[in-house]
Amino acid sequence: MNGRHGGPDAGRVVVGVSGSLGSLAALRAAAEEARRGGRTLLAVIAWEPPEGEYLYLRRPDPAWAAHWEQDARQRLDEAFADAFGGLPPGVEVREAAVRGRPGPALCAVAHRPDDLLVVGARTRARRARVRRYVLRHARCPLLTVPAPRAPKGGVRQLRRATAQDFALRV
Structure with a gap:
C-alpha cells in the first residue's frame, strides 16, 4: 500500500x-479518481473455478x-504492471480476488453509498x-470508462498474424 488515505469516512x-483493454482503462481512471479524492483504490478481480461452481461443488478440491x-491474484498484479508498470504513485492500493461472477462480486464489494464503482x-x-x-444493482455511484479503440484495420x-510475424529477426 502506498500514498494518501482519505480518512475513515x-x-x-x-x-x-x-485484464481487458477496457478494464485497464478503468483501472487508470479509478487510480486518478482515488488520487484526486484522497481515497483508497480497491482493485477487484472476480474468479470462479474453470469448470463452474456447480461442478466444483459436486467434487470440491480446496487445492484446485x-x-x-x-x-486471479497474479492476473491482477499483471494488470497493474500493464497499466502503470507497478502500483500507481500517490494512492493507497488494496487488491481483492473475489470468488464469484464479476457483476455480483463488484456490487457486493462496492456496497457503501460513498463508494465509487468503476468498470x-x-x-x-x-x-x-x-x-x-x-x-x-450497484448501490453506489458508477463510472463507466470506454475501452480505447484499436487502429482502423489493426484488429x-x-x-x-502468425508466430513468425513476432519472431526476432537477427
Whole structure:
C-alpha cells in the first residue's frame, strides 16, 4: 500500500479488473479518481473455478480452488504492471480476488453509498453483461470508462498474424 488515505469516512474507489483493454482503462481512471479524492483504490478481480461452481461443488478440491485464486491474484498484479508498470504513485492500493461472477462480486464489494464503482465499458452490447448488471444493482455511484479503440484495420491484421510475424529477426 502506498500514498494518501482519505480518512475513515471517505468512500473507496472500487474498480473491476479482468485484464481487458477496457478494464485497464478503468483501472487508470479509478487510480486518478482515488488520487484526486484522497481515497483508497480497491482493485477487484472476480474468479470462479474453470469448470463452474456447480461442478466444483459436486467434487470440491480446496487445492484446485487455491490454485485458481492465486492465478486471479497474479492476473491482477499483471494488470497493474500493464497499466502503470507497478502500483500507481500517490494512492493507497488494496487488491481483492473475489470468488464469484464479476457483476455480483463488484456490487457486493462496492456496497457503501460513498463508494465509487468503476468498470470498463465494452462497445459490443453482447459483451457488456457486467456493465448491465452493475447499472441495475450497484448501490453506489458508477463510472463507466470506454475501452480505447484499436487502429482502423489493426484488429484484422492481428487476426491474420502468425508466430513468425513476432519472431526476432537477427
